[in-house]
Amino acid sequence: MGTDFVALLDGSVPAALTSLLALPADELRRAGQDYGFRAELAAASQDLADRAYGLRHRPALRELHATLALIYDQDFSGTPITDVERDTQPVLRDVAAVLEHAVLSHETGRVPAGDLTGHPETGREFVRWLKAMVTAHPAGRHPLYHEHLVERGTPEDMRLLLAQETNLDPRFDDILAAMQIGRHGVEKMEIAANYWDEMGNGDPAQVHTALFSQALAAVGADARYIAETFLLEASVSGNISAMLALSRRHYYKAVGYFGVTEYLAPRRFRCVVDAWRAHGLDEVGIVYHDLHIGVDAGHAAGWFKNVVRPLVDSDPRIGREIALGAAIRLNTSQDYLDALLLRMRAGSAAEPIAVPTGG
Known part of the structure; x- marks a missing residue:
């Protein structure tokens, strides 16, 4: 039996991503093709963003930025030859899209509209x-x-x-x-x-x-x-x-x-x-x-x-x-x-x- 991807979401979002990034290539591919799981992952990311910026919950804000830091570490790292078949992008971009939107919406909202016109x-x-x-x-x-x-x-x-x-x-x-x-x-x-x-x-x-x-x-x-x-x-x-x-x-x-x-x-x-x-x-x-x-x-x-x-x-x-x-x-x-x-x-x-x- 393969990995229960939804079960990975029982913990924090960065912990779930860490577990996903440790999977072998075939399991990562299966996760990327499991759109039900990816919807659950996006929902968990949105919940994290809501707590971090909507509720101004500092531990959630820390978790959100730990998640983004994990993603960007991947983006700025070289790929070893052993990992060329492991496609991490579907799940990483799902999460990044939600969290980046929350961050930029918050930061844009801090800038008075008159300062930009x-x-x-x-x-x-x-x-x-x-x-x-x-x-x-x-x-x-x-x-x-x-x-x-x-x-x-x-x-x-x-x-x-x-x-x-x-x-x-x-x-x-x-x-x-x-x-x-x-x-x-x-x-x-x-x-x-x-x-x-x-x-x-x-x-x-x-x-x-x-x-x-x-x-x-x-x-x-x-x-x-x-x-x-x-x-x-x-x-x-x-x-x-x-x-x-x-x-x-x-x-x-x-x-x-x-x-x-x-x-x-x-x-x-x-x-x-x-x-x-x-x-x-x-x-x-x-x-x-x-x-x-x-x-x-x-x-x-x-x-x-x-x-x-x-x-x-x-x-x-x-x-x-x-x-x-x-x-x-x-x-x-x-x-x-x-x-x-x-x-x-x-x-x-x-x-x-x-x-x-x-x-």
């Missing part, structure tokens, strides 16, 4: 308008970076911050690679240039994901520490990053979302570098952030000039989608940094790990 309809003026929007938002100059880290931060705070930053930095090169699909001309070339910088301009030792791993190692942020300290708000931010980058229909939102990311990175990273050196931490660990102060300033300028401007000039309606993506990034960044600052002020709940220093 009346924007300039020419690219040059739109860019000015968008930058002003970023500057006016509380996330544009968050006290975690511009006050706490530089004035009262500790090496433990630095470790806690880098642990949360694993929500995006280790896969940013793949995000840029995915965003290039279906784009053309100067727009695609700008994203490609950004991607090539992430790839160390061809030098494996300078690939940015490798440099970020050095930063994690320098502060002792190993896998156990990251798992123990990872905030729900960091998971939300990371999941939305993946969601917008992977979906072709959300491309314009992604342009706004990651445009904000590039625009704010240099000033935030300057605070990280100053605090890092004030603590005398190992210089090898700050190469990543130090490099991005200059690199991301150039990328932000190029992103606005060669991606945002041409898109709005080609069709002013795109401006609303770009502005929405930017607003989502600002709001979720504020959520994440607010929560992280509270954690820093309270002290990390995890057992301290010795932080190596330079010398």
Whole structure:
């Protein structure tokens, strides 16, 4: 007798997906062809979304984002040769479609309608308008970076911050690679240039994901520490990053979302570098952030000039989608940094790990 797929739904949705992903190829195929089960799985996902966002139940919200994180880990992972016959997409996409709709509906609902209308309809003026929007938002100059880290931060705070930053930095090169699909001309070339910088301009030792791993190692942020300290708000931010980058229909939102990311990175990273050196931490660990102060300033300028401007000039309606993506990034960044600052002020709940220093 084969697997009782419906019985897998007796537990949590991420537990059900974990069990499904462990099935052999023939059983996965059978699950994908069992539309009754897939309807039950979608219903369980909708119930989870209703509890998370409708009832504002924080444990359900955590479960929802654990589910999306599991799906995106699959999407950003290579497939071993032993798994080429295992088609996980039918069940994963059923769940993702329900949960992603809930997340984006919630985040869109947080943005006042007036913030997305009346924007300039020419690219040059739109860019000015968008930058002003970023500057006016509380996330544009968050006290975690511009006050706490530089004035009262500790090496433990630095470790806690880098642990949360694993929500995006280790896969940013793949995000840029995915965003290039279906784009053309100067727009695609700008994203490609950004991607090539992430790839160390061809030098494996300078690939940015490798440099970020050095930063994690320098502060002792190993896998156990990251798992123990990872905030729900960091998971939300990371999941939305993946969601917008992977979906072709959300491309314009992604342009706004990651445009904000590039625009704010240099000033935030300057605070990280100053605090890092004030603590005398190992210089090898700050190469990543130090490099991005200059690199991301150039990328932000190029992103606005060669991606945002041409898109709005080609069709002013795109401006609303770009502005929405930017607003989502600002709001979720504020959520994440607010929560992280509270954690820093309270002290990390995890057992301290010795932080190596330079010398």
